[in-house]
Amino acid sequence: xxxxxxxxxxPPLERALADLTDTELGLHLMSTRAxxxxxxxxxxxxxxxxxxxxxxxxxxxxxxxxxxxxxxASAAGSQxxxxxxxxxxxxxxxxxxxxxxxxxxxxxxxxxxxxRVPGRADKELWLPRFGAEACAAHDDLMAGVYxxxxxxxxxxxxxxxxxxxRPATAEITAKLIGVPEGEYDRFAELCLRLARIPDSLLxxxxxxxxxxxxxxxxxxxxxxxxxxxxxxxxxREALRAIWLLLSAEGVDAAARLAGNAALAxxxxxxxxxxxxxxxxxxxxAVEESLRHDPPVQLQARVARQDVELAGQSIPxxxxxxxxxxxxxxxxxxxxxxxxxxxxxxxxxPAGGGxxxxxxxxxxRQAEVALRVLAESGPDIRRDGPVLRGRRTPVxxxxxxxxxxxx
Amino acid sequence: xxxxxxxxxxxxxxxSQVPLAWALRAAGHEVRVASQPMLTDDILTSGLPAVxxxxxxxxxQMRQDLAMAGNVSFPKMYEERxxxxxxxxxLDFEILTTALMLMAxxxxxxxxxxxxxxxxxxxxxxxxxxxxxxxxxAAAACGAAHTRLLWGLDAPGSARKVFNELRDxxxxxxxxxxxxxxxxxxxxxxxxxxxxxxxTGHWTIDPLPESLRLPxxxxxxxxxxxxxxxxxxxxxxxxxxxxxxxxxxxxxxxGRDFMxxxxxxxxELVEAMADLDIELVATLSGAQREGLEKVPDNTRIVxxxxxxxxxxxxxxxxHHGGFGSVxxxxxxxxxxxxxxxxxxxxxxxxxxxxxxxxxFFRPERMSAQIVREGVQRLLDEPSFADNAARLRGExxxxxxxxxxxxxxxxxxDEHRS
Numbered sequence: 146x147x148x149x150x151x152x153x154x155x156p157p158l159e160r161a162l163a164d165l166t167d168t169e170l171g172l173h174l175m176s177t178r179a180x181x182x183x184x185x186x187x188x189x190x191x192x193x194x195x196x197x198x199x200x201x202x203x204x205x206x207x208x209x210x211x212x213x214x215x216x217x218a219s220a221a222g223s224q225x226x227x228x229x230x231x232x233x234x235x236x237x238x239x240x241x242x243x244x245x246x247x248x249x250x251x252x253x254x255x256x257x258x259x260x261r262v263p264g265r266a267d268k269e270l271w272l273p274r275f276g277a278e279a280c281a282a283h284d285d286l287m288a289g290v291y292x293x294x295x296x297x298x299x300x301x302x303x304x305x306x307x308x309x310x311r312p313a314t315a316e317i318t319a320k321l322i323g324v325p326e327g328e329y330d331r332f333a334e335l336c337l338r339l340a341r342i343p344d345s346l347l348x349x350x351x352x353x354x355x356x357x358x359x360x361x362x363x364x365x366x367x368x369x370x371x372x373x374x375x376x377x378x379x380x381r382e383a384l385r386a387i388w389l390l391l392s393a394e395g396v397d398a399a400a401r402l403a404g405n406a407a408l409a410x411x412x413x414x415x416x417x418x419x420x421x422x423x424x425x426x427x428x429x430a431v432e433e434s435l436r437h438d439p440p441v442q443l444q445a446r447v448a449r450q451d452v453e454l455a456g457q458s459i460p461x462x463x464x465x466x467x468x469x470x471x472x473x474x475x476x477x478x479x480x481x482x483x484x485x486x487x488x489x490x491x492x493x494p495a496g497g498g499x500x501x502x503x504x505x506x507x508x509r510q511a512e513v514a515l516r517v518l519a520e521s522g523p524d525i526r527r528d529g530p531v532l533r534g535r536r537t538p539v540x541x542x543x544x545x546x547x548x549x550x551x
Numbered sequence: 552x553x554x555x556x557x558x559x560x561x562x563x564x565x566x567s568q569v570p571l572a573w574a575l576r577a578a579g580h581e582v583r584v585a586s587q588p589m590l591t592d593d594i595l596t597s598g599l600p601a602v603x604x605x606x607x608x609x610x611x612q613m614r615q616d617l618a619m620a621g622n623v624s625f626p627k628m629y630e631e632r633x634x635x636x637x638x639x640x641x642l643d644f645e646i647l648t649t650a651l652m653l654m655a656x657x658x659x660x661x662x663x664x665x666x667x668x669x670x671x672x673x674x675x676x677x678x679x680x681x682x683x684x685x686x687x688x689a690a691a692a693c694g695a696a697h698t699r700l701l702w703g704l705d706a707p708g709s710a711r712k713v714f715n716e717l718r719d720x721x722x723x724x725x726x727x728x729x730x731x732x733x734x735x736x737x738x739x740x741x742x743x744x745x746x747x748x749x750x751t752g753h754w755t756i757d758p759l760p761e762s763l764r765l766p767x768x769x770x771x772x773x774x775x776x777x778x779x780x781x782x783x784x785x786x787x788x789x790x791x792x793x794x795x796x797x798x799x800x801x802x803x804x805x806g807r808d809f810m811x812x813x814x815x816x817x818x819e820l821v822e823a824m825a826d827l828d829i830e831l832v833a834t835l836s837g838a839q840r841e842g843l844e845k846v847p848d849n850t851r852i853v854x855x856x857x858x859x860x861x862x863x864x865x866x867x868x869x870h871h872g873g874f875g876s877v878x879x880x881x882x883x884x885x886x887x888x889x890x891x892x893x894x895x896x897x898x899x900x901x902x903x904x905x906x907x908x909x910x911f912f913r914p915e916r917m918s919a920q921i922v923r924e925g926v927q928r929l930l931d932e933p934s935f936a937d938n939a940a941r942l943r944g945e946x947x948x949x950x951x952x953x954x955x956x957x958x959x960x961x962x963x964d965e966h967r968s
Contacts, residue, residue, distance in 0.1 A: 167736040167739060167740075168659060168736055168737065168740065171732065171733065171736040172654070172659075175649065175650050175654065175729065175732065175733060176650055176654075178646060178650070178729075179646050179647060179649070179650030179651065182642075182643070182646045182647070183617075183647065183651075186643070199639060199642070351727060351732055352732060352735075352736055353732075532722055532724060534724060535724070535725050535727070544724055
């Protein structure tokens with residue numbers, strides 16, 4: 146079939162990105178972008194509007210999705226849920242997985258994942274290294290890195306995201322993985338370039354963005370392959386996959402988590418003062434941030450087989466999207482859901498969308514970052530508007546967060 | 552010179568290129584016309600050599616698919632909107648026009664075929680229809696000079712200007728440029744870097760009178776509009792002088808073939824004018840006549856008549872805003888009623904109304920009474936004819952295609968590499 150016939154069709158998702166010409170991949174991305182845009186025209190499909198990713202505040206769109214019922218078929222091809230019971234069922238891992246029944250991604254995922262991901266069998270290897278207990282043992286290391294970054298940041302004005310949270314988080318992860326010190330900068334640069342990976346799977350990105358994600362992923366994979374050379378041969382590949390996930394998705398997720406929390410705290414003087422006075426509330430701030438504005442706003446799954454969901458028959462291969470960010474704003478469960486409250490004392494729904502391999506480290510990093518900021522950082526306040534990304538419906542978090550010590 | 556003219560396969564767009572092609576040929580230049588294969592017969596009919604390239608575009612099919620998918624509405628030109636466009640408006644416009652029109656009109660096989668032909672034949676000048684961006688790529692790929700030949704308002708040039716301004720005001724991280732993205736990966740197949748000149752050419756030839764041009768700010772040569780209406784036989788009845796003021800009603804080629812449906816009911820229009828003291832000549836296809844219960848006494852219905860033969864005998868014309876209808880009225884100094892809502896047609900209709908040379912109505916606000924009164928006004932108020940004559944004068948002051956040839960030779964020398 147020649148390309149003029151495929152303008153509105155999608156090339157097979159199972160082909161590796163590197164095997165697609167720029168014309169094939171570009172046409173696919175542009176057509177998908179146009180379709181997502183078109184379906185959201187005149188606000189007709191709220192989920193398509195979310196995928197468009199042109200708004201700084203998607204929460205009103207999430208409320209529109211919630212009002213559509215526990216499970217809603219978007220014209221963009223996914224079943225969408227904001228319902229806690231349905232979400233729990235989709236995310237519990239039994240009937241729904243990350244890929245389709247044939248082990249491959251299904252439309253409307255936009256591009257295939259960029260490499261391999263760790264599986265359940267790798268959990269044993271992961272737990273003693275990056276489980277909650279293991280991460281807690283690195284508090285001092287983490288605090289030292291965040292403190293140093295904070296001390297290094299320019300005065301009086303600096304960018305909390307890019308001067309402190311992103312580079313320091315990358316450095317901590319590099320240290321824990323065992324990346325050689327001389328490669329820290331390269332590692333951090335690759336992690337930064339990969340921040341949009343979760344977005345690229347659902348919202349069509351520009352061709353150059355996808356090519357750069359692919360190149361950065363390959364670069365990171367190669368770097369971690371070198372590091373894995375020092376591990377026991379039987380563990381090499383599994384460790385490499387774990388490290389890749391922690392780096393490609395975990396680093397920016399942790400930075401966003403800390404950034405989202407810092408933003409909410411700085412926007413409410415009483416909350417910020419409470420944390421300054423009691424830095425041990427940092428863990429509560431992280432949990433509340435995971436509820437209030439999670440670092441992973443959407444999670445996609447595919448039905449492994451025909452299932453019943455929310456009273457509907459869902460065929461195998463159906464793409465289901467959980468609007469994690471809407472779960473935490475459910476007014477039935479959380480009074481005044483839009484208010485960030487350190488003392489709320491609830492567990493964030495769906496763990497704020499964090500991947501299970503990523504969650505313990507990311508949460509610990511964010512907690513330590515917030516504690517350092519509150520405990521030993523200068524008193525800061527926001528300085529100017531927050532810049533948020535476009536076509537970032539999954540990651541949402543601030544691209545820059547300007548603060549000042551004045 | 553060797554001149555390669557190119558257009559997406561759409562007869563009405565091609566017709567506006569034909570007189571300049573003839574002029575270049577008559578001046579001794581080699582002229583070839585490249586388009587998708589389905590235009591070949593139309594090119595041959597015009598007496599010019601055809602170069603079919605690639606496979607046919609699927610614009611019509613796409614429109615049908617989209618209409619099935621939902622409430623399709625093609626973006627409005629910025630000039631048609633009440634509010635100045637925002638960045639979101641501009642993105643909306645660019646994403647939809649790029650993916651739903653430009654990429655489909657310039658399908659990959661067509662671009663490949665055109666570039667390959669241009670590299671073999673090595674034209675000195677490429678003249679492209681304004682939406683046939685393949686022409687700019689082919690010119691850059693073979694080192695030819697490149698000019699656009701407009702057939703209506705410079706909608707792409709104007710939209711590009713507005714978009715560039717809005718884009719440059721956005722934070723770096725928010726910028727995107729869909730048409731540049733598409734042209735970048737497409738032109739990269741031939742090692743041609745993207746630049747805005749691929750879109751707007753080295754210069755532009757504009758067949759509208761200066762009063763009806765948009766302020767796009769690209770180098771522009773005016774050219775007198777010379778009608779070409781395709782293959783035609785002149786009917787005998789045109790020789791008889793009209794006994795009553797003759798009014799033309801035409802819905803054009805595009806209205807019939809391209810858009811799929813008429814923007815308003817032809818039967819309704821004919822009936823609206825049935826009791827006027829005029830002779831109405833309505834060019835309606837069989838399908839357009841459906842719904843017309845009887846042909847009114849004052850009406851002659853014909854399937855086709857070349858507008859260039861009909862309009863000089865008319866005192867007014869009613870049309871859908873297509874370029875053949877507008878241009879024919881302008882060059883013959885005939886006051887015109889535009890009933891239109893598609894792309895550049897409402898903007899053009901409004902500009903003509905503002906010039907005092909006609910009236911403009913949106914189809915959804917049209918009624919029998921409005922049309923009847925409008926036609927009566929065009930016939931009764933001499934200012935309409937005066938202003939139509941003024942615009943005709945502007946066109947007559949522009950060089951004919953033949954008179955433009957020397958300047959094209961000069962500019963080609965300057966711009967080809």
